[in-house]
Amino acid sequence: MAYRRRVLPGFGLSLGYALAYLGLIVLLPMAALAWQAALDVGGWLRLVHTPRTLAALKLSFGGAVAAALFNVLAGLLVTWVLVRYRFAGRRLFDALVDLPFALPTAVAGIALTAVYAPNGWVGQYLAPLGITVAYTPLGVWVAMVFVGFPYVVRTLQPVLETLDRDVEEAAESLGATRVQTFVRVIAPALAPTLLTGFALAMARAVGEYGSVIFIAGNIPMRSEIAPLLIVQKLEQFDYAGAAALGTVMLAFSLLLLVAVSLLQRWSGRWAERAA
Amino acid sequence: MSAPTSSRPLPWRRRLLRGALVALVMVFMAALVLLPLAAVFVEALRKGVVAFAVAVAQPETRASIRLTLLVAVIAVPLNLVFGVAAAWAMTRFQFRGKALLGAFIDLPFSVSPVVAGLVYVLLFGAPGWFGPWLSAHGITLIFAVPGLVLATVFVTLPFVARELIALMQAQGSEEEEAARTLGASGWQMFFRVTLPNIRWALLYGVLLCNARAMGEFGAVSVVSGHIRGLTTTMPLEVEMRYNEYDYMGAFAVASLLGLLALVTLVVKALLEWRYGHELAARTARGH
Numbered sequence: 211m212a213y214r215r216r217v218l219p220g221f222g223l224s225l226g227y228a229l230a231y232l233g234l235i236v237l238l239p240m241a242a243l244a245w246q247a248a249l250d251v252g253g254w255l256r257l258v259h260t261p262r263t264l265a266a267l268k269l270s271f272g273g274a275v276a277a278a279l280f281n282v283l284a285g286l287l288v289t290w291v292l293v294r295y296r297f298a299g300r301r302l303f304d305a306l307v308d309l310p311f312a313l314p315t316a317v318a319g320i321a322l323t324a325v326y327a328p329n330g331w332v333g334q335y336l337a338p339l340g341i342t343v344a345y346t347p348l349g350v351w352v353a354m355v356f357v358g359f360p361y362v363v364r365t366l367q368p369v370l371e372t373l374d375r376d377v378e379e380a381a382e383s384l385g386a387t388r389v390q391t392f393v394r395v396i397a398p399a400l401a402p403t404l405l406t407g408f409a410l411a412m413a414r415a416v417g418e419y420g421s422v423i424f425i426a427g428n429i430p431m432r433s434e435i436a437p438l439l440i441v442q443k444l445e446q447f448d449y450a451g452a453a454a455l456g457t458v459m460l461a462f463s464l465l466l467l468v469a470v471s472l473l474q475r476w477s478g479r480w481a482e483r484a485a
Numbered sequence: 486m487s488a489p490t491s492s493r494p495l496p497w498r499r500r501l502l503r504g505a506l507v508a509l510v511m512v513f514m515a516a517l518v519l520l521p522l523a524a525v526f527v528e529a530l531r532k533g534v535v536a537f538a539v540a541v542a543q544p545e546t547r548a549s550i551r552l553t554l555l556v557a558v559i560a561v562p563l564n565l566v567f568g569v570a571a572a573w574a575m576t577r578f579q580f581r582g583k584a585l586l587g588a589f590i591d592l593p594f595s596v597s598p599v600v601a602g603l604v605y606v607l608l609f610g611a612p613g614w615f616g617p618w619l620s621a622h623g624i625t626l627i628f629a630v631p632g633l634v635l636a637t638v639f640v641t642l643p644f645v646a647r648e649l650i651a652l653m654q655a656q657g658s659e660e661e662e663a664a665r666t667l668g669a670s671g672w673q674m675f676f677r678v679t680l681p682n683i684r685w686a687l688l689y690g691v692l693l694c695n696a697r698a699m700g701e702f703g704a705v706s707v708v709s710g711h712i713r714g715l716t717t718t719m720p721l722e723v724e725m726r727y728n729e730y731d732y733m734g735a736f737a738v739a740s741l742l743g744l745l746a747l748v749t750l751v752v753k754a755l756l757e758w759r760y761g762h763e764l765a766a767r768t769a770r771g772h
Contacts, residue, residue: 217662218577219671225574231567232589235639239604240592242614246607284513291510295503303511305754309518311693312746312753314700315598316720317739320727321521324528324736331520356517388499417597419703420720424727437599441707444603449612456603463595470595471588 240460246450247457257454262430263439267458269347270436274415277354278362281411282404284355285362292363293370307363310356315420322353323425345427350435353422358411365407366400369477373399402477406470413466417459522743529740532733540737548714549722549738555630556705556718557698560637564694565687568645573679576653577661587650593642601639602707605632628710633718636704641697645690651765652686685760689753696749700742 247254257263291297292304310318325331326343333343343349373396381391419437426433436455443452495503530537540546571590575583593601607613609626619626626632660682664674680687702720709716717725719738726735757764 217665218658219665219674220573221578221580224570225578225580228567228571228574228586232571232586232642235635235642236589236592239608239639240596242608243600243604287506288510288514291506295507297507299511301754303514305750306514306518308750308753309522309746312696312700312749313522314702314720314723314739314742314746316702316723317525317700317742317746318521320723320732320735320739321524321528321743324524325520331524332516356521359517413595417595417600419597419599419706437597437703440599440603444606444707447612449607449610452603453607456600459597459600463592463597463600467588467592467595471584 243453243456243460246453250450253450254454254457257451258458262434263436263455265431266434266436266439267455269350269434270416271462273347273350273354273435274358274412277351277358277415278408278412280351280355281358281362282408285359285366285407285411286400286404289363289366289370293367307360310360315357315418316424318356318421319353319424322349322356322421326352326425344425345429345433347433349425349427350422350433353425354415354418357418357421358415361410361414362404362407365410366403369400369403402473406473406477409466409470409473413463413470416462416466525736525743526740528732528736531736536733537737537740540734541741543734545714545717546722546734546738549717549719550741552630552633552717553699553719556633556637557695559634560641560698561691561695563638564642565645565691567642568647568649568690569687571646572649572653572683575650577658590643590646590650593639598640598701598703599707602636602704605635605639605708609635627708628712628716630716632708633705633716636708637698637701640701640704641694644694644697645687648686648690648693648765649683652683652763655765656682682763685756685763686765689756689764692749692752692756696746699745 258267288307292300292307313321323330323344326333326336326349328334328337328342328344330344336343341348343352378391378395381395382388386394417437419435419441422435423438426435426438428434428438436459440452440455440459443449443455571586574580575587606627609615609619609632611620611627613627626635660678661674664678665671669677699718700720701718702724705718706721706724709718709721711717711721711725713725719742723735723739723742726732726738
C-alpha cells in the first residue's frame with residue numbers, strides 16, 4: 211500500500227474531493243432530516259401515527275412487497291427466455307427491459323394511466339369484467355411493477371448467463387425431470403440473486419412517486435402513497451409532519467441498502483463456493 | 486457426459502413449451518412496456534401534427550425545455566467530476582471505511598426522490614436550518630433554479646461513479662503505474678492512460694446520468710414550487726398540463742421526453758454492442 215501510494219498520485223485530492231462533495235450533497239442533508247426527527251421523538255411518533263399516514267405507509271410498503279414478489283416471478287420468466295432461447299426480436303425485447311429506467315417517471319405515469327384508465331386502451335376491455343386498475347390500489351401496484359421490473363431482470367441476467375449448464379445436463383442425464391432440475395439445481399443457485407432483485411425492486415417501488423401518482427387517483431385512505439403525503443404536507447407548510455414521514459422512508463431505505471449489500475456479499479461467497 | 490443437449494432435436498412437447506413461454510413474455514412486455522410507450526406518442530399526435538407543434542411551440546414549453554437543458558448541463562458535469570474522483574480514490578488506493586464510502590455513493594439510488602427533495606427544503610427552505618440566513622442575504626435556493634440543480638445532482642450522483650468504479654476495479658492499475666515509472670506526471674498519466682481507458686464507460690455513465698437528470702420528477706417537484714416559465718422543468722410541465730386537463734399538451738411534452746428515453750436506449754445498446762468489453766460487467770447496474 212505504501213508503495214502504491216508513492217507511485218500513483220492524487221489520493222488526497224480525489225478522496226478529499228469525493229468526501230467533501232458527498233458530504234455536502236448527500237450526508238449533510240440526510241443528517242438534517244434525521245436530526246429534525248431525533249429532536250422530538252414523541253412528537254415524531256404522534257405525527258406518523260395518524261390513520262391517514264398509516265394507511266399511506268401500508269399501501270406504499272404492501273404495494274411494494276406485492277410488486278416486488280410479482281417482479282421476481284415475471285423477471286425470472288423473462289430473463290430465462292431472454293438468456294436461454296433464441297427467437298425473432300430477442301434483442302429488441304432485451305433492450306426494452308430498460309425502458310422503465312430510461313422513461314421519465316411522470317411520462318410513465320400518464321402513459322400507464324392512458325392505457326389502464328377505465329376508458330383507456332386496455333382499461334376499456336377490463337372494465338366490463340369488473341376490473342378497475344386506475345385510481346385503485348391495483349393501479350398503484352401496476353406502476354410499482356413497471357418501475358421495479360428491470361431491476362430483477364438486470365440483476366438476474368449476468369448470473370443466469372454464467373450458470374454452468376453442465377450441472378443441469380448432469381442432473382438430467384442422471385434421470386431428473388425438467389421440473390426437478392429447476393427446483394433442485396437451478397433455483398438454489400439463483401436464490402441469492404433473486405433476493406437481491408426483490409430488495410432492489412422493492413426499494414424502488416416504496417419510494418416511487420412520479421409513475422404512481424397519476425394512475426393512483428390519490429384517494430385518501432385508499433390509494434394514497436406515503437411520498438405523496440410528504441408532498442402534500444410540504445404544500446401545507448407542515449414541515450415537521452413531512453420530516454417525520456420522510457424519516458420513516460429514509461430509515462427503511464437504509465435498512466434495504468444494508469440488506470442488499472449483505473445479500474450481494476452472500477451471493478459472492480455462494481459463487482466462490484460453486485466455482 | 487456424451488454429446489451436448491443442444492445438438493439433439495428437441496422433443497415436440499419441449500418445443501411447444503418454449504413457444505408458449507416466448508409468447509407469454511412477449512404479451513407481458515407488450516402490456517407493461519410497449520403499450521405505455523406507444524400511448525405517449527399516439528396521445529401526443531391525437532389531434533394532429535399541427536396541434537402537436539403548437540403545444541410544443543408555446544412559450545411555457547420552450548421555457549421548460551431551456552430549464553431542463555440548463556439543469557442537466559450543470560448537474561451532469563458536476564457528477565462526472567465527482568465520479569472520476571471517487572472512482573480513482575476507491576479503485577487505486579486502500580483506505581479504511583472504503584466499503585462505507587461505496588455504500589454512501591449508492592445511497593441516492595435507494596432514497597425516495599421525494600425525500601431527496603425534502604431534505605433540501607428542510608435545509609434551505611424558509612423555516613430550514615439555513616433559511617433565515619439565506620433570506621437575510623437575499624439568496625433563494627428553494628423554489629428557484631439552484632434548488633432544482635441541487636435535487637437533480639442528488640438523484641443522479643451515483644451513475645458515473647458506479648460505472649467507473651466497477652470498470653477501473655476490473656482494469657487494475659498496472660498501466661498507470663508503468664506510466665508513472667516511465668516518468669509521466671500525474672496529469673499526463675491521467676489524460677494519456679486513465680482517460681483513454683475509461684472513455685466509453687465514462688460516456689455510458691454520462692448517458693444514463695443525463696437521462697435521469699432531464700427526466701427527474703419527484704425530487705425537483707418538491708423543490709420547484711411550480712412557478713410557470715421559471716421553475717418548471719419538462720417533467721413538471723407534463724404534470725401541470727395534465728392536472729389542468731390539457732391532456733394533449735401534457736402528452737406532447739411527454740413525447741419529447743419519450744424520444745429522449747428512446748435515443749438513450751439506442752445509444753446505450755450501441756455502446757454495449759460496440760464497446761461492451763470496455764464497459765463494466767453487466768451486474769445489477771440498475772437505473
